[in-house]
Amino acid sequence: MRIVQLEEIMPLVSLPNSIDAVREALIAFSGGLIDQPSPMQMLFTKDDGSFFGDCHVKSAQQQGHPYFVIKIAAGFYQNAEIGLPANNGLLLVMSSQTGSPVALLQDEGWLTQIRTAAAGALAAGLKPVGQDACLGIIGTGSQAYWQAALISHHLGLTKVVVYGRHYAASLELCERLNKELGLTAAAMTTAYDVCQVSNILVTVTPSTEPLINLSDLPDELHIVAVGADSPGKNEIAPEIMKHADVIVTDNHDQCLAHGDFGVAVRAGMVAEDAAISLPDLLAGKHSAVDFSRAKLTVVDLTGMGAQDLAIASVVVDGLKL
């Protein structure tokens, strides 16, 4: 088994390649070519019952593909207090012919960041916006950075506004987006302000309470909800889903169990069959749905094994194993 460190992985993955690979994988999923078991989830709580970390295992296999993948991603949100990154993980590539481990991508969770943001870019791209459109980001962690990077790249946007719980962290993220990506990024002091000036809004926090309420929203907004990927998490108030013209999920069952969509369904705000599928949209199966005319649209992303297979394939192709 080849053991591949992050330094070796990073140069093999470009933003456009990762978006293309994830798009193709989601289209293959829509076509029934990818099998992915239900994700495995572990939650870590303190003695007082309070939540401090989680670990997700996702996997996928594709008909005719030489490899299948098992991806482990951990988020331990108090790691910053001891100087460690919150996110960690690795990706295991196995042979579909023999079951032998082929490569261990010790990516420290970086590939999960990229493939998640690649799906975010594809989800954001459902809404036709001009290049002067503003991208709002709720959250200031690594995924906030990568969503800004991939969405702005994919849609040719340059304006970003950020809100996070800690204003200093918002400022810091904006500085990185300015310096490293040449974006015009500004920190704001309320989620309301970010919503009001944005055309596309991405939420990327581990919040367990809604951060965005219906009263925060402008007349027209395309929301991509990324943070909620466990039953206890929730970023988008359930009534937002009720008022949405279109609701999209990356994976219906996962979003029902783990995402903001499920919170809204359990709150009785929307029906279980109220959402359409992002993979189906990308595969051109919902041509009647017109995002340009819709006012409020929400995409709920929980992350799919198919994305892990896609991004691992980019790396494995680059390694020429």
Next chain:
Amino acid sequence: MRIVQLEEIMPLVSLPNSIDAVREALIAFSGGLIDQPSPMQMLFTKDDGSFFGDCHVKSAQQQGHPYFVIKIAAGFYQNAEIGLPANNGLLLVMSSQTGSPVALLQDEGWLTQIRTAAAGALAAGLKPVGQDACLGIIGTGSQAYWQAALISHHLGLTKVVVYGRHYAASLELCERLNKELGLTAAAMTTAYDVCQVSNILVTVTPSTEPLINLSDLPDELHIVAVGADSPGKNEIAPEIMKHADVIVTDNHDQCLAHGDFGVAVRAGMVAEDAAISLPDLLAGKHSAVDFSRAKLTVVDLTGMGAQDLAIASVVVDGLKL
């Protein structure tokens, strides 16, 4: 992350230690101290739909334990044709405090063999037998070897009889058991013969059709069914469960979904609540159940993440990480 090869792992694991560790983990599970998500399962089929491999992912976390584990085990049953072992896999040890990978045990599936056989030994040990009792094994793969090794060690048995589809493979296994473990092992040409002379019978095949029927059984037999761990697998005819005085499962829900117990329930032969729990038995919670008086008893094992945590802890303790 420490990467540990099989050669380094093997000397750290003794048979008694592995049985003790698995017993303690199952008792902890019975006490509600171990959480293990539902296993993840991938099946691999050829273009004609025929099954040739599977991969299981299991995980477990224990209250107060410094590590949690994610275990990957693959079984690709045609690998022998190209000179590769059927079983492969690895075990990932992660920090319960930070979510960081701590060690990758590149055990090639060996630890899964040992922890599975350790549970087999504990399951076999439910039945009080004398040291002249005969252990019957149906199957000739690695797990057949390890079940023979751990059960004979644990119960002080010396007589083993073996039946497999290929007589040559049965002979080869017996030779290994004789030479390497000093057991008196004999190959037989029918499953019926093995059943008739055995006091304890262990089934360890990937069969999808029953290998043991009610008419094969002697008056008294304690069966440990290990092979069936996917919905399509089945070694023990459903009517055997119907006639059993006691049915035990390692994990009720898993055995219902993946084991011989589930096959019997779906065939209408036994009720869903007909089985008692191996972890509860080991924890002394079923003291009224008397295996010495029972004639026909069946233990259905599907393998638990708790066992992987137990065996990984033996290795990690030995590594002094």
